[in-house]
Amino acid sequence: xxxxxxxxxxxxVQEAETVTLSCTYDTSESNYYLFWYKQPPxxxxxxxxxxxxxxxxxxxxxxxxxxxxxxxKSFSLKISDSQLGDTAMYFxxxxxxxxxxxxxxxxxxxxxTIIP
Amino acid sequence: KAGVTQxxxxxxxxxGQQVTLSCSPISGHRSVSWxxxxxxxxxxxxxxxxxxxxxxxxxxxxxxxGRQFSNSRSEMNVSTLELxxxxxxxxxxxxxxxxxxxxxxxxxxxxxx
Numbered sequence: 001x002x003x004x005x006x007x008x009x010x011x012x013v014q015e016a017e018t019v020t021l022s023c024t025y026d027t028s029e030s031n032y033y034l035f036w037y038k039q040p041p042x043x044x045x046x047x048x049x050x051x052x053x054x055x056x057x058x059x060x061x062x063x064x065x066x067x068x069x070x071x072x073k074s075f076s077l078k079i080s081d082s083q084l085g086d087t088a089m090y091f092x093x094x095x096x097x098x099x100x101x102x103x104x105x106x107x108x109x110x111x112x113t114i115i116p
Numbered sequence: 117k118a119g120v121t122q123x124x125x126x127x128x129x130x131x132g133q134q135v136t137l138s139c140s141p142i143s144g145h146r147s148v149s150w151x152x153x154x155x156x157x158x159x160x161x162x163x164x165x166x167x168x169x170x171x172x173x174x175x176x177x178x179x180x181x182g183r184q185f186s187n188s189r190s191e192m193n194v195s196t197l198e199l200x201x202x203x204x205x206x207x208x209x210x211x212x213x214x215x216x217x218x219x220x221x222x223x224x225x226x227x228x229x
Contacts, residue, residue, distance in 0.1 A: 033216050045206065045220035091159065095216055100171045102216060103149060104208075106159040 002027045002094050006107035013082055014115050020067075021077045021110045023092030029053075031097040034068065034075045035104070040088040048090070051075065053097070079112075087114045117143055120209050120221035128227045134195040137224045141188050141209030148190040149218060150182060153204040162205075165190055194226075202228045 003026045013019040025034070036048040051059045051068050058066050063083075067076045079086055092107040121140045129135050141148050150162040161174040165184035182192040188209075194201055204225050208218035 035217070037220075044222040045208075047217055047219065050217060097216070102147065102210065102218075103161040103164055103172050103174070104151070104159075104218060105161070108158050 002029070002032075002096070002105045004092050004094050004105055004107035006090075006092055006110050008110045009108070010111045010113070012113040012115055015082060015084060017082055018078060018080045019082055019112065021079075021090050021092075021112065023075045023077070023107055025073050025075065025092070025094050027073070027094065027096070029096050029098075033095045033097060034066075035093040035095070036064070036066070036075075036077045037091045037093060037106075038086075038088045039091065039109075040085075045091075049077065082114050084114050084116060086112065088112060120207055120219055122205075122207050122221040122224050124224060125222065126225045126227075128229060129197050130229055131197055131199060133197050134193060135197060135226060136191055136193045137205055137207075137226070139190045139192075139207030139209075139221060141190070141207075142211075142219055145209035145211050145219075146188050147210045147212070147218075148184055148188065149208045149210070150190070150192050151206040151208065152176075153206055153223070154202075159206075162192065197228045199228050202226060 005024045032053045034051045038046045049061045063080045089109045091109045093104040123138045147166045149164040164172040168184045179195045184190045204223045206223045207221045210218045
């Protein structure tokens with residue numbers, strides 16, 4: 001079974017600063033996907049970024065980028081030039097790349113607050 | 117394209133009753149997954165449907181069931197409700213096996229009293 005661990009329950013940063021959220025996972029699979037989802041207060045879950053395990057290049061989406069260290073089973077999210085709208089719960093999630101097993105395993109989340 | 121829609125958004129039920137939640141996926145998406153979100157247990161996978169077949173099931177009792185229709189819409193049912201079933205129930209849809217991203221609906225907030 002896969003597990004996902006987010007060791008930072010809460011974080012806060014000043015607007016325009018850069019913040020990094022940590023995520024580690026445990027799996028015996030060699031081929032899988034990793035995701036970061038954002039859940040703003042009282043709003044729905046939004047996909048932020050995705051990483052395929054077979055790709056060495058780290059994924060980037062505008063101000064969001066990841067540091068994927070496969071050997072260390074680490075998948076951190078960096079948010080640059082943070083904005084007030086980035087305030088949300090952030091969940092790291094894992095999915096195996098195998099037919100019939102497309103379920104997400106989530107971490108416990110990190111509550112990120114951007115301070116004006 | 118319209119996003120994933122879930123109905124109802126809020127629901128209050130009494131212990132022992134049953135409830136049915138509905139999810140309409142993004143047009144063209146054939147896979148629908150259901151998750152339960154609670155403060156204590158976090159986000160937990162319930163089940164996943166693809167082309168009207170349940171392909172994967174999480175570790176939940178048999179009181180939790182679901183189905184998918186030919187138009188990919190999905191329903192989940194919880195029978196004999198317990199206080200611990202109070203949660204946000206999230207539905208997510210994805211396009212096909214080769215495209216793993218799941219897109220979530222706003223959820224149904226179920227309160228059991």
